[in-house]
Amino acid sequence: MITLEVKNIQKYYGEGESRVQVLKNVTLSIEKGDFVAIIGQSGSGKSTLMNILGCLDTPSDGSYLVDGIPAGGMDSDALARLRGEKFGFIFQRYNLLASLSALENVALPAVYAGTAKRDRDARARELLTELGLGAKTQNTPSELSGGQQQRVSIARAMMNGGEIILADEPTGALDSHSGENVMKLLMQLNAEGHTLIVVTHDRHIAGYASRIIEIKDGEVISDQRKAPLRERQENTTSPLFRSSWRYMRDQFGEAFHMSVQAILAHKMRSLLTMLGIIIGIASVVSVVALGLGSQEKILANINAMGTNTIDIMPGKSFGDRNSARYKTLTVYDSDALAEQSYIDSATPSASASGSFVYRSVSATGSLTGVGEQYFTVRGLELAKGRLLTPEDVAQARAVAVLDDNTARELFPNGENPVGAVILFNRHPLEVVGVTKAPNASFGPRSTLTVWMPYTAHMARITGSQTISSITVKIADGVSAQIAEKELTRLLTSRHRGVTDFFTMNTDSIRQTIESTTNTMRLLISCIAFISLLVGGIGVMNIMLVSVTERTREIGVRMAIGARQFNVLQQFLIEAVLICLIGGVVGVLASALIGALFNRFVSDFPMSFSTASIVLALACSTVIGVIFGYMPARRASQLNPVEALAQE
Numbered sequence: 184m185i186t187l188e189v190k191n192i193q194k195y196y197g198e199g200e201s202r203v204q205v206l207k208n209v210t211l212s213i214e215k216g217d218f219v220a221i222i223g224q225s226g227s228g229k230s231t232l233m234n235i236l237g238c239l240d241t242p243s244d245g246s247y248l249v250d251g252i253p254a255g256g257m258d259s260d261a262l263a264r265l266r267g268e269k270f271g272f273i274f275q276r277y278n279l280l281a282s283l284s285a286l287e288n289v290a291l292p293a294v295y296a297g298t299a300k301r302d303r304d305a306r307a308r309e310l311l312t313e314l315g316l317g318a319k320t321q322n323t324p325s326e327l328s329g330g331q332q333q334r335v336s337i338a339r340a341m342m343n344g345g346e347i348i349l350a351d352e353p354t355g356a357l358d359s360h361s362g363e364n365v366m367k368l369l370m371q372l373n374a375e376g377h378t379l380i381v382v383t384h385d386r387h388i389a390g391y392a393s394r395i396i397e398i399k400d401g402e403v404i405s406d407q408r409k410a411p412l413r414e415r416q417e418n419t420t421s422p423l424f425r426s427s428w429r430y431m432r433d434q435f436g437e438a439f440h441m442s443v444q445a446i447l448a449h450k451m452r453s454l455l456t457m458l459g460i461i462i463g464i465a466s467v468v469s470v471v472a473l474g475l476g477s478q479e480k481i482l483a484n485i486n487a488m489g490t491n492t493i494d495i496m497p498g499k500s501f502g503d504r505n506s507a508r509y510k511t512l513t514v515y516d517s518d519a520l521a522e523q524s525y526i527d528s529a530t531p532s533a534s535a536s537g538s539f540v541y542r543s544v545s546a547t548g549s550l551t552g553v554g555e556q557y558f559t560v561r562g563l564e565l566a567k568g569r570l571l572t573p574e575d576v577a578q579a580r581a582v583a584v585l586d587d588n589t590a591r592e593l594f595p596n597g598e599n600p601v602g603a604v605i606l607f608n609r610h611p612l613e614v615v616g617v618t619k620a621p622n623a624s625f626g627p628r629s630t631l632t633v634w635m636p637y638t639a640h641m642a643r644i645t646g647s648q649t650i651s652s653i654t655v656k657i658a659d660g661v662s663a664q665i666a667e668k669e670l671t672r673l674l675t676s677r678h679r680g681v682t683d684f685f686t687m688n689t690d691s692i693r694q695t696i697e698s699t700t701n702t703m704r705l706l707i708s709c710i711a712f713i714s715l716l717v718g719g720i721g722v723m724n725i726m727l728v729s730v731t732e733r734t735r736e737i738g739v740r741m742a743i744g745a746r747q748f749n750v751l752q753q754f755l756i757e758a759v760l761i762c763l764i765g766g767v768v769g770v771l772a773s774a775l776i777g778a779l780f781n782r783f784v785s786d787f788p789m790s791f792s793t794a795s796i797v798l799a800l801a802c803s804t805v806i807g808v809i810f811g812y813m814p815a816r817r818a819s820q821l822n823p824v825e826a827l828a829q830e
């Protein structure tokens with residue numbers, strides 16, 4: 184019964200002028216169960232013919248039939264399936280995968296064929312034991328001798344049944360003793376019913392075969408039968424499962440496993456590839472955490488100020504440099520506002536700068552006249568003594584509350600300031616309290632501030648009714664917008680239609696801060712995006728190098744039945760794994776940065792959000808897929824013969 188048949192095939196290499204014909208009009212058929220040797224000198228076209236027979240290569244012209252079906256009409260998956268399940272290849276240089284153990288190498292064709300793990304491991308072990316390698320199943324190829332490696336590759340060829348075994352110079356790299364052993368093994372396989380095609384340039388080796396085909400310069404010059412064709416019992420190929428989702432899962436699991444091995448086999452390179460992703464992800468997560476931490480802190484401070492107050496200041500807007508020239512805001516404005524139904528209370532404040540003196544110490548600072556509500560509204564807390572009382576304000580008492588800076592400056596020896604009398608521009612003030620340092624993060628405060636009742640401030644210090652701001656507390660149940668609109672109208676009419684003041688409520692401050700930090704975040708995201716892009720291109724670069732470097736490995740995988748999909752999947756998984764591990768390491772690195780930051784910087788904490796971490800990991804996965812796709816696709820579309828020819 185004829186199993187393989189080539190009719191009038193031609194094979195050319197090269198184009199145009201440099202075109203050479205390697206096979207000329209080769210026609211032959213090979214019967215089931217036969218042992219055929221193809222012999223000829225080096226360069227005569229034996230390997231080329233063998234590759235065509237094994238569906239690794241295609242003829243330039245002519246037809247090739249496998250069990251009566253033209254191979255020319257098959258798609259790449261069908262060819263891969265033939266290579267994996269009908270043929271078994273044995274190469275001169277063994278072509279085992281260096282990162283896999285002997286057992287894994289032998290089992291690999293069954294992985295691609297879709298045999299269950301338990302079955303394929305059992306069969307691989309059985310085959311290795313039969314070939315005398317039962318003790319070497321866990322050794323990698325580099326730990327085996329040439330003869331042992333060739334036996335592993337024979338076991339691999341048998342893995343999926345090996346109905347037709349194609350051996351290209353199987354003894355070429357072995358000493359004569361190991362060579363004899365290999366040939367005896369092959370004889371035995373033929374006796375068991377496997378069809379055997381051996382390519383050799385050695386007449387002695389050809390002597391083992393039943394039929395010898397000699398080719399010279401691409402032409403068959405003789406075809407002799409030396410022994411009768413053996414009868415052969417029917418197919419022994421083991422049944423396979425495939426096409427279920429279990430098959431897909433199994434394929435994925437194996438590809439994953441092999442990707443991990445490939446990454447571990449090149450630790451340094453994998454680490455360097457990851458570096459771009461690590462730095463990108465770590466900086467994004469850290470910066471977002473910094474932004475979030477400071478924003479939370481600022482918003483907490485604003486909330487501490489209370490949300491139902493409005494500040495009214497002279498000038499056009501916040502930061503108006505000429506605001507000192509506007510002298511129109513007076514204590515009468517404040518009184519008028521206090522009478523409105525939508526306002527709970529109004530506190531004017533006025534400030535003057537000058538020098539504070541206590542005994543021999545003097546310092547420059549500002550003295551601010553305020554109402555008793557000021558401290559609550561500003562969220563200032565008391566450290567010592569008492570705050571201003573309504574009586575202090577009503578009676579315009581010459582009492583003062585110092586901030587922590589002033590207390591430190593004027594009382595450097597740690598005396599208790601409460602009860603002491605200090606001078607401000609020669610006016611005596613009795614210190615009644617000291618405030619705690621505010622936990623605000625608006626930057627360091629170097630200014631000294633002292634507060635006194637605004638009534639006393641106007642009467643004793645400035646002697647004028649002009650004030651620097653009014654803080655109003657909105658009545659309960661009135662919205663900030665309405666109150667703001669109303670008081671603006673009232674003050675504008677009091678100032679004869681001129682709006683020489685502006686208002687600021689904490690809500691609008693909050694909005695400003697939020698929009699500022701959002702802008703910052705957008706900016707940072709853009710920078711992060713660029714750095715991740717650079718990292719991704721790095722990954723693509725290394726993956727392309729890796730594909731080039733592992734071309735031979737890809738060729739071997741294809742020769743033993745890997746479909747394009749399997750190769751694509753594996754390289755894609757490798758790229759995604761590298762990026763994902765990089766992402767995880769990046770997140771861990773930024774957690775470390777955060778821990779250090781929170782330990783040494785007390786102004787505000789770095790705040791990590793789950794969302795940013797999840798997003799970072801998702802990002803690194805997407806980068807892996809996007810930038811891994813091109814190299815993976817390139818790997819999967821390699822031509823098996825060319826890939827195998829790569830050194």
Ligand SMILES: Nc1ncnc2c1ncn2[C@@H]1O[C@H](COP(=O)(O)OP(=O)(O)O)[C@@H](O)[C@H]1O
Pocket residue numbers: 196197205223224225226227228229230231232
């Ligand atoms: N990819 C290729 N491109 C060009 N020429 C090739 C290629 N592969 C093989 N050849 C040529 O084809 C001829 C036959 O090669 P091959 O089949 O490997 O010979 P053998 O296995 O008999 O030594 C040689 O002359 C070789 O140089």
Ligand SMILES: [Mg+2]
Pocket residue numbers: 229230231351
């Ligand atoms: Mg050859």
